[in-house]
Amino acid sequence: xxxxxxxxxxxxxxxxxxxxxxxxxxxxxxxxxxxxxxxxxxxxxxxxxxxxxxxxxxxxxxxxxxxxxxxxxxxxxxxxxxxxxxxxxxxxxxxxxxxxxxxxxxxxxxxxxxxxxxxxxxxxxxxxxxxxxxxxxxxxxxxxxxxxxxxxxxxxxxxxxxxxxxxxxxxxxxxxxxxxxxxxxxxxxxxxxxxxxxxxxxxxxxxxxxxxxxxxxxxxxxxxxxxxxxxxxxxxxxxxxxxxxxxxxxxxxxxxxxxxxxxxxxxxxxxxxxxxxxxxxxxxxxxxxxxxxxxxxxxxxxxxxxxxxxxxxxxxxxxxxxxxxxxxxxxxxxxxxxxxxxxxxxxxxxxxxxxxxxxxxxxxxxxxxxxxxxxxxxxxxxxxxxxxxxxxxxxxxxxxxxxxxxxxxxxxxxxxxxxxxxxxxxxxxxxxxxxxxxxxxxxxxxxxxxxxxxxxxxxxxxxxxxxxxxxxxxxxxxxxxxxxxxxxxxxxxxxxxxxxxxxxx
Amino acid sequence: xxxxxxxxxxxxxxxxxxxxxxxxxxxxxxxxxxxxxxxxxxxxxxxxxxxxxxxxxxxxxxxxxxxxxxxxxxxxxxxxxxxxxxxxxxxxxxxxxxxxxxxxxxxxxxxxxxxxxxxxxxxxxxxxxxxxxxxxxxxxxxxxxxxxxxxxxxxxxxxxxxxxxxxxxxxxxxxxxxxxxxxxxxxxxxxxxxxxxxxxxxxxxxxxxxxxxxxxxxxxxxxxxxxxxxxxxxxxxxxxxxxxxxxxxxxxxxxxxxxxxxxxxxxxxxxxxxxxxxxxxxxxxxxxxxxxxxxxxxxxxxxxxxxxxxxxxxxxxxxxxxxxxxxxxx
Numbered sequence: 001x002x003x004x005x006x007x008x009x010x011x012x013x014x015x016x017x018x019x020x021x022x023x024x025x026x027x028x029x030x031x032x033x034x035x036x037x038x039x040x041x042x043x044x045x046x047x048x049x050x051x052x053x054x055x056x057x058x059x060x061x062x063x064x065x066x067x068x069x070x071x072x073x074x075x076x077x078x079x080x081x082x083x084x085x086x087x088x089x090x091x092x093x094x095x096x097x098x099x100x101x102x103x104x105x106x107x108x109x110x111x112x113x114x115x116x117x118x119x120x121x122x123x124x125x126x127x128x129x130x131x132x133x134x135x136x137x138x139x140x141x142x143x144x145x146x147x148x149x150x151x152x153x154x155x156x157x158x159x160x161x162x163x164x165x166x167x168x169x170x171x172x173x174x175x176x177x178x179x180x181x182x183x184x185x186x187x188x189x190x191x192x193x194x195x196x197x198x199x200x201x202x203x204x205x206x207x208x209x210x211x212x213x214x215x216x217x218x219x220x221x222x223x224x225x226x227x228x229x230x231x232x233x234x235x236x237x238x239x240x241x242x243x244x245x246x247x248x249x250x251x252x253x254x255x256x257x258x259x260x261x262x263x264x265x266x267x268x269x270x271x272x273x274x275x276x277x278x279x280x281x282x283x284x285x286x287x288x289x290x291x292x293x294x295x296x297x298x299x300x301x302x303x304x305x306x307x308x309x310x311x312x313x314x315x316x317x318x319x320x321x322x323x324x325x326x327x328x329x330x331x332x333x334x335x336x337x338x339x340x341x342x343x344x345x346x347x348x349x350x351x352x353x354x355x356x357x358x359x360x361x362x363x364x365x366x367x368x369x370x371x372x373x374x375x376x377x378x379x380x381x382x383x384x385x386x387x388x389x390x391x392x393x394x395x396x397x398x399x400x401x402x403x404x405x406x407x408x409x410x411x412x413x414x415x416x417x418x419x420x421x422x423x424x425x426x427x428x429x430x431x432x433x434x435x436x437x438x439x440x441x442x443x444x445x446x447x448x449x450x451x452x453x454x455x456x457x458x459x460x461x462x463x464x465x466x467x468x469x470x471x472x473x474x475x476x477x478x479x480x481x482x483x484x485x486x487x488x489x490x491x492x493x494x495x496x497x498x499x500x501x502x503x504x505x
Numbered sequence: 506x507x508x509x510x511x512x513x514x515x516x517x518x519x520x521x522x523x524x525x526x527x528x529x530x531x532x533x534x535x536x537x538x539x540x541x542x543x544x545x546x547x548x549x550x551x552x553x554x555x556x557x558x559x560x561x562x563x564x565x566x567x568x569x570x571x572x573x574x575x576x577x578x579x580x581x582x583x584x585x586x587x588x589x590x591x592x593x594x595x596x597x598x599x600x601x602x603x604x605x606x607x608x609x610x611x612x613x614x615x616x617x618x619x620x621x622x623x624x625x626x627x628x629x630x631x632x633x634x635x636x637x638x639x640x641x642x643x644x645x646x647x648x649x650x651x652x653x654x655x656x657x658x659x660x661x662x663x664x665x666x667x668x669x670x671x672x673x674x675x676x677x678x679x680x681x682x683x684x685x686x687x688x689x690x691x692x693x694x695x696x697x698x699x700x701x702x703x704x705x706x707x708x709x710x711x712x713x714x715x716x717x718x719x720x721x722x723x724x725x726x727x728x729x730x731x732x733x734x735x736x737x738x739x740x741x742x743x744x745x746x747x748x749x750x751x752x753x754x755x756x757x758x759x760x761x762x763x764x765x766x767x768x769x770x771x772x773x774x775x776x777x778x779x780x781x782x783x784x785x786x787x788x789x790x791x792x793x794x795x796x797x798x799x800x801x802x803x804x805x806x807x808x809x810x811x812x813x814x815x816x817x818x819x820x821x822x823x824x825x826x827x828x829x830x831x832x833x834x835x
Contacts, residue, residue: 023632111546115646141586156519156520161522
């Protein structure tokens with residue numbers, strides 16, 4: 001008998017179903033409740049996991065093959081970059097501040113996403129969903145590792161990279177990103193999916209990755225460009241997963257809508273605050289700039305985000321609650337951040353600096369309504385202080401927002417001359433916030449946010465306010481990692497080495 | 506003359522990241538070290554999980570195994586994502602070539618019908634067991650503590666999925682989609698498979714990550730893989746004329762030889778840590794090994810019939826000898 005003639009030909013979709021979904025079964029010896037204990041408490045109703053549409057149909061054989069090809073290329077390039085002192089092709093070592101922030105605050109987030117997706121890759125009861133989440137889990141550890149490997153060579157030559165693992169858990173500004181990921185991981189599986197899979201990967205990732213990787217390309221950082229490009233095809237899968245997941249929740253039961261909307265509101269605002277640091281990178285930290293934060297927001301926020309929420313309107317989803325406040329902050333936030341970073345630069349494991357006259361001319365052109373009026377005068381003042389030998393340093397500790405953990409440096413949405421400050425009292429304790437968005441998030445889940453570890457109070461409670469002891473504790477080397485770029489070791493080294501590479505002296 | 510100044514007199518300022526210098530001394534670190542050590546957040550975690558407020562977000566206390574340093578459980582293969590993926594991609598090339606070889610020469614069609622039936626009866630339901638292993642390793646990765654221990658579990662979980670998919674393809678090559686349906690029916694209702702299915706489902710409610718590691722990767726797979734792939738497929742069935750099938754399961758046999766070294770290294774390091782750990786491990790090993798052996802006897806009987814007891818007994822002895830080398834006796 002000729003077996004081949006009688007075999008059923010499977011289409012791609014059916015073949016994928018057989019190779020994944022059909023692997024699962026209805027348990028008979030243990031209850032589904034016992035096997036999947038966390039899938040109900042958030043209130044999301046799922047009637048039929050089989051209605052899940054696989055966003056990409058990747059079997060393990062293909063996964064290994066494609067990914068190995070990408071890995072070969074990636075490591076070939078970063079090896080060459082290291083061997084050839086590729087760091088000397090940077091426009092300027094100021095650029096590295098952006099990378100230092102990335103390694104200390106964002107790469108640990110990739111790792112957290114890896115753990116979180118492994119957890120939900122086990123906790124969701126549908127095989128299709130599980131496999132998609134597991135693939136993201138293994139991709140995310142890839143991203144954490146490729147980033148560490150790409151930046152490892154910078155660490156050999158420049159300050160500020162060496163203690164990223166200590167900074168992740170202890171320094172004040174990384175708490176912004178880590179509290180974001182801790183928040184997502186301490187949520188249930190569905191909220192985690194909205195937080196990371198949808199808000200971060202789908203709505204906000206373009207605002208992080210596209211400017212970041214373009215900035216790397218513009219500034220001669222081949223190592224970062226390479227991990228960015230190499231991660232891009234993974235990100236495309238992750239974005240598809242995030243979108244599929246939100247549609248699945250909304251299609252399964254109308255009762256899911258208000259829960260999902262609440263999460264979208266929350267995680268948009270959380271994400272917007274984390275990405276605030278990107279605004280500073282784009283407007284201030286790139287020696288050769290790609291576009292302004294305002295321009296990036298127009299493309300990736302207003303246009304792409306707008307299209308997305310128009311698409312989701314058929315499910316009853318409206319744009320996130322904080323959208324208008326975000327829009328009002330766009331022309332201010334990078335300046336407010338950079339002024340904050342400069343005055344607290346004694347406590348950052350990266351450098352900041354006073355923008356040059358050329359930089360300020362660019363900022364005026366990009367922010368015609370705000371820069372000259374509100375921020376140029378402050379920089380001018382700071383510049384004068386520096387020239388007089390009394391540089392502006394704020395050794396006072398910032399008041400941190402209980403929710404997003406950023407210093408409360410932002411202004412009222414309608415009034416750039418007035419610092420925005422909110423507070424609320426819960427169980428007799430007073431809590432401070434940077435915005436209505438953050439206050440709302442707290443008030444919705446106060447028992448969660450009162451647990452937040454706030455690095456500034458910890459400095460007092462654990463180290464008695466001793467700044468030198470604090471620097472030891474966070475592995476910050478005073479006079480090397482921190483402070484003004486102007487006069488730093490990084491500046492001196494870069495100029496000296498580049499001189500060696502480009503002249504005959 | 507072009508002077509290559511770029512290689513001249515640029516002095517590195519340091520050899521490695523601080524946390525690696527503290528662990529391994531002031532010297533350049535390997536990529537495995539960079540990608541594995543201390544990359545999980547360790548302190549000042551912000552919130553307790555809403556899904557279980559008794560736990561911390563990363564909690565070493567949810568297992569009975571106690572380690573001063575969870576990074577002592579290192580992977581002797583030194584797999585990080587890149588080395589893992591490159592290794593599997595190479596194996597996948599071989600597997601693909603093997604499938605193509607069997608297909609192009611019609612070797613599957615030449616199997617005697619009763620032999621083909623035996624292969625399908627044994628191997629196809631195992632794709633569900635492999636899916637169970639995927640679930641369990643994903644769990645250990647998700648809830649275990651310390652990247653050195655958990656990272657290989659993610660790779661292992663994806664391997665389990667790959668194996669489930671190879672078994673599915675094997676089923677379709679030797680039979681048809683109907684063969685997969687029949688295999689699933691046997692897994693769900695066939696008496697021979699119920700003890701094993703119960704074992705797998707019982708594992709899915711174990712929420713001590715280390716116990717689950719022992720139950721799945723040591724106790725169950727430590728018997729299942731040598732019995733099914735070495736004893737039965739490479740031995741019995743090849744002798745009866747089904748060496749084509751051994752080509753299709755070459756990955757599983759090689760994979761088991763590779764991964765057991767990692768499993769043993771983890772067990773050995775955990776047992777060496779303390780008498781407490783060793784006692785816990787001995788208890789788990791005794792419990793799950795007994796259950797695994799009992800669950801596998803009817804599966805092995807499907808092909809070996811009356812010889813099943815002897816085959817399982819021999820494998821238990823071999824497994825005990827293997828595990829004794831990790832200083833765990835049971």
